[in-house]
Every structure is written in C-alpha cells, then in structure tokens.
Amino acid sequence: MYLSSRMITSVSPSTNSSFLLTGFSGMEQQYPWFSIPFSSIYAMVLLGNCMVLHVIWTEPSLHQPMFYFLSMLALTDLCMGLSTVYTVLGILWGIIREINLDSCITQSYFIHGVSFMESSVLLAMAFDRYIAICNPLRYSSILTNSRISKIxxxxIGRSFFFIIPPIIHLKFFNYCHFHILSHSFCLHQDLLHLACSDIRFNSCYALMLVICILLLDAILILFSYILILKSVLAVASREERHKLFQTCISHVCAVLVFYIPIDISLTMVHRFGKHLSPVAHVLIGNIYILFPPLMNPIIYSVKTQQIHTRMLRLFTLKRY
Structure with a gap:
C-alpha cells in the first residue's frame, strides 16, 4: 500500500502519537527482494561482532588493552545493529510500518548514542596505539585494567549522557505536520522536521554535540597519528617501521569506515539533498548505519594476526 493512502494526520503530543516509517517509498513490491540482502547484512553484523567478542573473551592471550578496546568496538557495532534491525527488517517483511512516539524517541536515543560511542571508542583505540608505539616501555603501566575500565x-557517559536534553525535548514537541519519517528508523533530525514547536535549542545543541564529539574526536585521532608517524619514521630499521605500521592498519581502516560514510552522507544531503530521490536518502542512511558494523569484524579478522588465527581455529577446529 502506498504512502499517500497511509498518511497520518496531526495529533497533539499528549496522545499516543505514531509515525509512519517510509522505507523505500514507491518500491514496496520489491521489498521481498530487498529483504534478502538486508537480512544477510544484519546476520553478518550480529554473527561477526559476536564472534569477535567470543574470541577475545575465550582466549586468555588476547586479554590485553588493545583487544579490550576492540571488544568495546565490537559491542558498539552490535548495539547499532540491534537498535535498527527491528524497524528495517520489520518494514521489508511487512510486519510494521508505524512506530509510536516513545519507541521512536528511544530508538533515536540509542542510534545517536551508539554513533557517539563508536567515535569515542575509536579515539580510545588511537590513544592505545599512540602509547604502544611512542611510549612502549610504559604501555602496561599506563593502560592498566583499572584505567581501561574508567575509560x-x-x-559510555560521554556518549549517552550529553544527548539526554535534546532527546527529552522531543517528547514535548507539537508534531503538527504529517507524521511521515524519511527513513526506516527514527533520527533526531527527522523528528525535528515534523515539529512545529521552537526547535532552536535542539538544533543548536545537536550541532554542538557533533562538533564537540565527532569533529573533536576526528581531530584528536588525526593528531595522534601525526605523532605516531613521526615516531615510526624515526625508527632506523625498515622492517621495524613496517611492523609498527602493521599494528595500526586495522584501526586506520576502522576510522575510515566510520568517518567516510558520515562525510559522504553529510555532503550528499547538504549539497545535493534537494535533487536526490527519497530512495537515495534512505539508502545513504542505511549505509551510514550498517557499513561500519558490517566491515569492522571483517577488517580485524583479516588485518589483525591474533584475531585472524583464532578465527581460523574457530572455523576449522584445528590447532595452530
């Protein structure tokens, strides 16, 4: 059934407001085919990150700071998949098309909170690589288990506490426009577009969070790798330089996998948003949400020797 026949008229915020999730609008008849790749992607996200967590948890030799941070990244990616799977696949399977206000706000909270958490974990991993390469003799004394727990x-506090004020505000807005969301899941900016209340606080606060978390983290990660590069180039042996670079390649790939989709989505939306079809917007949103959780387990399984070896042992049941 097409969206034009399903539009939801405005209701006051005191009622149990519900919103229509568009999905791939106008392509409803292709949903059974779309569900196959999306179901496969979600299965790979859940399986891949669970396997990384299992390998680190069950292998005592991997109980090191670097792999503790990797387990945080895998847990973050797992949460991102779980926060969106029920609406994305629910739409494609024809199970749900509407979501109530409270559920929508909750999903928005976890999507944005997990995104900030992934950025924070990548920054912590950059700090880990900086200490390991630039100050290796003090590595174990700096990154103790107690300090890693505090990090x-x-x-968690940085990612989920500071987004509470704008998320709570969403509950008290008047949503007087048609209750139609432009994605397969709820995002803060989508709800703002439907509100006819004063949204200046939310808009300014959200921009501040993006600058103070995502942009600041990206700058600090870049700065850490400038220091790492300077330290590595000072090493006389070519073989040692290669070995040091190899310890960073997985993290560099994870950083690129996270920030490149953000840059592409922001560029596409702001520069070409008016000319893009709704389907393109939905596809960009899904890439931003699903690409890092899908790729990170693959990157670390291929590029990190310890994880690669344990993964082979897990699949082949052979001793190496």
Whole structure:
C-alpha cells in the first residue's frame, strides 16, 4: 500500500502519537527482494561482532588493552545493529510500518548514542596505539585494567549522557505536520522536521554535540597519528617501521569506515539533498548505519594476526 493512502494526520503530543516509517517509498513490491540482502547484512553484523567478542573473551592471550578496546568496538557495532534491525527488517517483511512516539524517541536515543560511542571508542583505540608505539616501555603501566575500565565508563557517559536534553525535548514537541519519517528508523533530525514547536535549542545543541564529539574526536585521532608517524619514521630499521605500521592498519581502516560514510552522507544531503530521490536518502542512511558494523569484524579478522588465527581455529577446529 502506498504512502499517500497511509498518511497520518496531526495529533497533539499528549496522545499516543505514531509515525509512519517510509522505507523505500514507491518500491514496496520489491521489498521481498530487498529483504534478502538486508537480512544477510544484519546476520553478518550480529554473527561477526559476536564472534569477535567470543574470541577475545575465550582466549586468555588476547586479554590485553588493545583487544579490550576492540571488544568495546565490537559491542558498539552490535548495539547499532540491534537498535535498527527491528524497524528495517520489520518494514521489508511487512510486519510494521508505524512506530509510536516513545519507541521512536528511544530508538533515536540509542542510534545517536551508539554513533557517539563508536567515535569515542575509536579515539580510545588511537590513544592505545599512540602509547604502544611512542611510549612502549610504559604501555602496561599506563593502560592498566583499572584505567581501561574508567575509560570505558567515561565513553559510555560521554556518549549517552550529553544527548539526554535534546532527546527529552522531543517528547514535548507539537508534531503538527504529517507524521511521515524519511527513513526506516527514527533520527533526531527527522523528528525535528515534523515539529512545529521552537526547535532552536535542539538544533543548536545537536550541532554542538557533533562538533564537540565527532569533529573533536576526528581531530584528536588525526593528531595522534601525526605523532605516531613521526615516531615510526624515526625508527632506523625498515622492517621495524613496517611492523609498527602493521599494528595500526586495522584501526586506520576502522576510522575510515566510520568517518567516510558520515562525510559522504553529510555532503550528499547538504549539497545535493534537494535533487536526490527519497530512495537515495534512505539508502545513504542505511549505509551510514550498517557499513561500519558490517566491515569492522571483517577488517580485524583479516588485518589483525591474533584475531585472524583464532578465527581460523574457530572455523576449522584445528590447532595452530
């Protein structure tokens, strides 16, 4: 059934407001075919990140700071998949098309919180690589289990605490426009577009969060790799330089996998948004949400020797 026949008229915020998730509007008859690749992607996200967590958890030799941070990244990617799977696949399977306000706000909270958490974890991993390469003799004394636990708690608090004010505001807005969301899941900016209340606080606050978390993290990661590069180039042996670079390649790929889709989506939306079809917007949103959780387990399984070896052992049941 097409969206034009399903539009939801405005209701007051005191009622149980519901919103229509568009999905790939106008392509409803192709949903059974779309569900196959999307179901496969979600299965790979869940399986891949669970396997990384299992390997790190069950292998005592991997109980090191680097792999603790990797387990945080895998847990973050797993949460991102779980936060969107029920609406994306629910639409493609024809199970759901509407979501109530409270569920929508909750999903928005976790999507944005997990995105900030992934950025924070990548920054912590950059700090880990900086200490390992630039100050290796003090590595174990700096990154103790106690300090790693504190970093983990700080990441969670930083990611999920500061987004509470704008998320709570969403509950009290008047949504007087048609209750139609432009994606297969709820995003903060989509709800703002439907509100006819004063949204200046939310808009300014969201911009501040993007600058203070995503942009700042990207700058600090770049700065850490400038220092790492300077330290590596000072090493006389070519073989040692190659070995040091190899310890960073997985993290560099994970950083690119996270930030490149953000840059592409922001560029496409701001420069060409008016000319893009709704389907293109939905596709860009899904790439932004699903690409990092899909690729990170693959990157670390291929590029990190310890994970690669344990993964082979897990699949082949052979001793190496």
């Amino acid at each position: 983990g708690l700080t990441i």
